[in-house]
Amino acid sequence: MFRAVATRRLQGAATLLRFQSTLVIAEHANDTIAPITLHTITAASRLGGEVSCLIAGTKCDKNLLPRVAAKLDVAPISDIIAIKSPDTFVRTIYAGNALCTVKCDEKVKVFSVRGTAFEAAATSGGGASSEKAPSASPVGTSEWLDQKLTKSDRPELTGAKVVVSGGRGLKSGENFKLLYDLADQLHAAVGASRAAVDAGFVPNDMQVGQTGKIVAPELYIAVGISGAIQHLAGMKDSKTIVAINKDPEAPIFQVADYGIVADLFKVVPEMTELLKKK
Template identity: 65%
Template sequence: QSTLVVAEHNNDKLTPITLNAITAAKKLGGDVSCLVAGTDCTKVAQELSKVLGVKTVLIAQNAAYKGSLPEELTPLILATQKQFNFTHICAGASAFGKNLLPRVAAKLDVAPISDIVEIKSPDTFIRTIYAGNALSTVKCNENVKVFTVRGTSFQPAEVEGGSATSEEVAALVPAGISEWLEAALTKSDRPELTSAKVVVSGGRGLKSGDNFKLLYDLADKMNAAVGASRAAVDAGYVPNDLQVGQTGKIVAPELYIAVGISGAIQHLAGMKDSKVIVAINKDPEAPIFQVADYGLVADLFKAVPEMTAALSK
């Protein structure tokens, strides 16, 4: 038994969710290998070789791997699979993993398993369905199990103490049917949403994009990330990458502050594993209060500036 973890990175640094995927891979038992494919990613390979529990780091470098296009990475993973015969192939359930692994699975003619939250045994996994309203236990009888891992459900692997060997994997002839042009990444000095210890999220109650400044001010006092409900994204207040919920990001911070969010089930799916949930809403009947540890029935336009002021003292 052996597992391949497809590493996500930007050629400079490993994306944290890869560490959660490595923990899931270690739980399966057997050897853990990581594949790093990029344009110039030796630094990432070095970083990975120190991660505790990784046995082999496979590295493939080629200009074609720019932008991690699935059309280019899939043949590489298939060639790697042919060489090493892994029993499991996984990646984090991020935009990268969700885009790539189903393509790999279809090419292997196996049914993949998305966004697992628990491993019962090497062939039995738990995942959520219906926006987290129900848990589904999935027994996978495929020869190769292909799955993505929910980051918040597995601890990150230790980044020190490992001593993996490195191995070059030959890059393949580019498929050349797709081209990566550019990325427009949201620039922020705040912590990254899925790994922040504190998250302040806003919903339709904020009434406008400009009013999100109230949340940014509060977040900055707490070194928090800012998130949003789908309603706030739909209304155009904030960009999609802030969306927390079933079809957005899954977060599980120490503290989650939901401001002006009613608490639709689709939103709760994305934040219910937070350690402490605080809700501020003027509607005492809002469903968010059912999952909150602390609820404040108040006008957010008054309460939030008061909190920010209190934290400034």
């Protein structure tokens, strides 16, 4: 299925030169566009008349980026955070500790966008015509099995204003219920560190960090997370960071605005109960 979808996307990219325009590959749930795509659209609006293909910096699109670039025979640029001109971009390197300015002279530019670096585009007030793209011919190497939709009342992780994340300090996947209860009171999304994901506590799509999702919410609560550099790279742009850890020397406290040195199994339930009373 992925190859067929990718083929249709590549057909769209191949028409860029004809229209001298920008193609944004949008992630959606059939009826709603993913929040990170709205940030990508903002980046697209700053490109002027250049021929470009923009991809949001999500797990799926990170897999798509090199394939699109290879089909177009161009060099891709990943995870840009600023656009200086239609051919000059800024991206992070060394886990976000340094900035690199890149100039691209390709006729068609293909790059992914870090959603947290751009404001979300408005979802109303504009209009555009639509054209149905022809379906790609079956490639004969894949078979449709089934489709499972997961629905949640919690906001999507990369677009949430409040994020509660857990680490290996939670000790098990069952203990993540403490975070789910707290998140429900804060109308927050729930994330996790790579250590928690690697331990099998939660699925991979909850991972926040350099190799996971990049978030920049108004409030980020890190529970039982030590603060490895890979995790900090994915959440350090949060407006306010609260850390809960029993180890006073945990690196997470170096970036936190507020720190609580205590047992998370006592503090988190107390916070949840206090919020329920309000």
